[in-house]
Amino acid sequence: MKDLNLDYFEEAAKFVQSHPKVKGPSIGVIGSGKGAQLAFSMASFLPNIAAVVSINGCISNTTTALRCGSFILPGLPFNLDKISAMDSGVYDVTEALEDPLDPAYRESCILLEKANAHFLFIVGEDDRHWKCSVYADIAVKHLTGHGKTNFTLLSYPNAGHRIDPPYSLFFPVSLDPVLGVHVLGGGQLKAHAVAQIESWKKILEFLHLHLG
Template sequence: MLRAVSRCAAAGLCSTPAVLSTHRPVCVSVSPQSGLADEELHVRVQGLSPGAPVTLRAVAADEQGCLFDSCAQYEADGSGCVDLRREGSLGGDYSGGLPMGLLWALSPCVMEAPYRRLQRSSVHEALRLEVLVHRGHSHPEALPGALLAKGRCERLFLAPGVRRIRLREGAVRGSLFLPPGEGPFPGVIDMFGDDGGLVEYRSSLLASRGFASLALPYFAFEDLPPAMTEFHLEYFEEAANFLTRHPKVGGSGVGVIGSGKGADLALSMITFLPQVIAAVSISGCCANTAAPLSYKDITIPALAYNMSRVKISQSAVFDVSEALDDPLDPANSQCLIPIEKAQGSFLFIVGEDDRNWKSSVYAKAAVSRLQESGKSTYNLISYPGAGHRIDPPCSPFCPVAVDRVLGVPILSGGELKAHCQAQEDSWQKIQDFLHTHLQ
């Protein structure tokens, strides 16, 4: 209850006046005050006494009003300043020199339901973040000291001038994001995993970085199938044709980026669709999963799940890392995606602590198949300590999240620092890869 009270106060729900230093006003700057969600934040506190202990807290709310927060302990330097780019945290939700730690460590407040992700469903609304400075060192579960200063910023998912166009083109549904200017721009299809629905935040950020990006749902949205019972690659072909022919899209083909289930769909697209010339697989599998995939006279069966191999922890968190059948077992060879037939380029991004499934093993197997067929247009980036959900940078770390389909908390894996650094590093490498192969 103490943490609940403190976090309500931190969120501005209590009218606690700011307390000033005995010598000069304490102030906190958060910059940029308004910037894209994939930009690094710079937090700096001034006006403290040299060596003064303080606790910094960050607070944000999602679109449903659920509160998220984080905290870390610092000491002022000789000039009375705490600069998160220079000083390391002494404790709290993280320790050490993590300039973005307050943002990375955001998690549901104690009064909220656990295992919720801080994820934007409306990219038109900014994520508003509040940073508070409290006197003394307090732990996450304790009531914080007196409030010394408060700063705010907003995290945008659309750069000025980016256009969002809701798409109902033939059978294809989704949102097309176009950068400002005449173009033409490199075109990218963006897909996520088995949560379903329309997920736009990565596409909107890609458009903000110069890509014409199509956020493509494939089930549980509008008149699309409500569940993953079967996949027809013709749907994804229609989306690729639409994007290829769009007057704002240039180059000799389009790219595709997918996470989780969306990643093996991306591999199927580049394998069978000649207009797809670059594929980014994030935490994916080298086999078709979830449901059979058909294209013309070809059908690839789905790799099966065996729920008897699921482990449940004492805190009721489900570990499904062993549930998927082994795609490398010769008995499952018919489920493998024949990526050796593809003519395009591949980028595989995986976390070595992925506990959703063994994406690191699957990516290495995919690379081996490409090597055996004499292909060299691939790159595998494997991040030690990173988990399953590798999102754009500055996305809060979420090692456990409630699965939309199963309705239970699923272990994703990873460690805060390693995972969030993987998000930062991979985001730039994804953009470089797509620019290189789509120009």
């Protein structure tokens, strides 16, 4: 994956803000997985981001560097030695992402404390793509440590990585675009479906509350 530039996402935000059907000036951003990291970065570096929904995100920028003007967030790497192959040919990458709290990777941490946005953290407790419950706890402690209370954490037992809108297909296994192999996503069908339905209601309530 090539390095990313926040200018691209700033252009998209400005396009949305200028749309005649958007109330503005503030907007909300929803991101899942890597997309959640980009949503965090938008809220931290761009103006008028009032609400961020993170679905199984990580507080650190992962995999590839993200340029934010003159500031660069290096990518928190995956440790390929911690990836295990199953008999089915599917890979388990749960332990592969390096520890965001490791001082060696401190510069990858997204500066959430700089954001004026409100955050909604949605967590699938059976996420097998990475340790999203741990990462959400880190984010909450990070914000709290900076005197912030602008967050809500919702955690869903037995839900996996891809908590998509209600009635979306359930993907316990998916093709990882970075690694290029099929990886476990986790989750149990019924519990995951319930999480999709319930979290979507909460997302809409959250966006209505903070965007008017």
